[in-house]
Amino acid sequence: MKKKIPVVPTVLLSAAALLLAGSTVGSTRAALTYFSENYSASVNISQIGVSIEENGEIVSSRDYAGNDQWNETSTSLFSNLLDTESGEKLALGKKYDDSITVKNSGSIDTFVRVIVTKSWQDREGNKDTSLDPALIQLNFLTDNGWQIDENASTAERTVLYYTNLLSPGESTAELLGEDALSIDSAVGTKVTQTETQTDEGTVITTEYAYDGYSFHVEVEADAVQTHNAADAIKSAWGVDVNVSEDGNSISLR
Numbered sequence: 001m002k003k004k005i006p007v008v009p010t011v012l013l014s015a016a017a018l019l020l021a022g023s024t025v026g027s028t029r030a031a032l033t034y035f036s037e038n039y040s041a042s043v044n045i046s047q048i049g050v051s052i053e054e055n056g057e058i059v060s061s062r063d064y065a066g067n068d069q070w071n072e073t074s075t076s077l078f079s080n081l082l083d084t085e086s087g088e089k090l091a092l093g094k095k096y097d098d099s100i101t102v103k104n105s106g107s108i109d110t111f112v113r114v115i116v117t118k119s120w121q122d123r124e125g126n127k128d129t130s131l132d133p134a135l136i137q138l139n140f141l142t143d144n145g146w147q148i149d150e151n152a153s154t155a156e157r158t159v160l161y162y163t164n165l166l167s168p169g170e171s172t173a174e175l176l177g178e179d180a181l182s183i184d185s186a187v188g189t190k191v192t193q194t195e196t197q198t199d200e201g202t203v204i205t206t207e208y209a210y211d212g213y214s215f216h217v218e219v220e221a222d223a224v225q226t227h228n229a230a231d232a233i234k235s236a237w238g239v240d241v242n243v244s245e246d247g248n249s250i251s252l253r
Contacts, residue, residue: 049106050223053171055080055099060219063105077217078181093185095139100176102221104166110223111250112162113237114175116140117218119156120210128213135184136215144173149239149252161241165226165248175219183215 049063060074081096082088102112116138120131133156142148145164152159162172187210195202224232229243229250240253 047107048110048223049104050110050112050221051103051105052219052221053099053101053103054078056101058103058105060221061105077219081181090183092183092188095179095182097178098176098180099174100180100219101171101174102162102166103171104168104223107168109168109226110166111226111229111233112166112172112221112223114160114162115220116158116160116175117156117220119216119218120213121216123212131210131213135187135210136217137182137184138176138217139179139181141174141177146173146175147252152239161239161250161252163249163251166223181217 047064049061051058051061051063053059054077058073059077061072063071065071077100078096078098081098082090102114104110104112118133118136118138120128120133120136122128138158140146140148140158140160142160145162146160147163149159149161160175164172166172222236224236226247229247230241233239233241233250241250242253243250
């Protein structure tokens with residue numbers, strides 16, 4: 001009777017390759033809360049607009065066009081992360097560079113909030129909450145004006161505020177930049193082993209928790225007016241902020 005333990009590393013590499021070959025990234029979505037109804041009288045809604053940019057190109061936008069109509073665009077995030085023409089596959093543990101910013105595509109000053117959500121999906125596209133979203137690692141930059149709301153953030157969701165006023169046509173500093181994205185190599189170690197007795201001996205079957213799953217990252221951006229900013233932000237986003245004397249920046253209380 002013998003255990004075929006030496007086959008485990010080979011199976012591990014194979015499972016990792018299958019996982020990475022099937023991995024995809026989700027699309028961005030701009031679901032925007034531009035201003036509180038309590039303060040709508042002080043804003044011309046036709047001036048509102050916000051866009052999500054990746055590497056300087058707009059990947060999602062929502063701009064008011066009048067008569068309750070919106071001009072909207074949306075494409076996928078990270079679509080150029082890999083060199084697909086050469087057959088490059090996503091590698092576990094490797095850090096990939098990518099630039100994510102938010103642009104004020106309207107014509108009034110705004111303050112911006114971003115919600116980033118990470119999840120795993122099965123082959124049918126169903127979200128699986130039993131798999132750890134923390135293994136999808138994003139390198140948020142917070143020394144350039146972005147601030148994480150720790151009280152509102154979880155392993156799956158990160159809430160960030162851009163603390164500087166955003167003028168029309170202006171983009172924020174990078175939310176993600178160098179070493180923006182990586183998938184923790186621990187993905188390849190999430191295994192369950194079962195033993196089956198056969199005439200030839202003990203056969204060990206190894207199942208990998210993330211085999212066949214895809215990871216998804218969704219970026220949601222919204223903005224509020226700078227007029228009566230503290231009250232508008234409290235009403236729209238439910239958070240208390242301090243506004244600088246010149247009105248050009250905010251900080252979470």
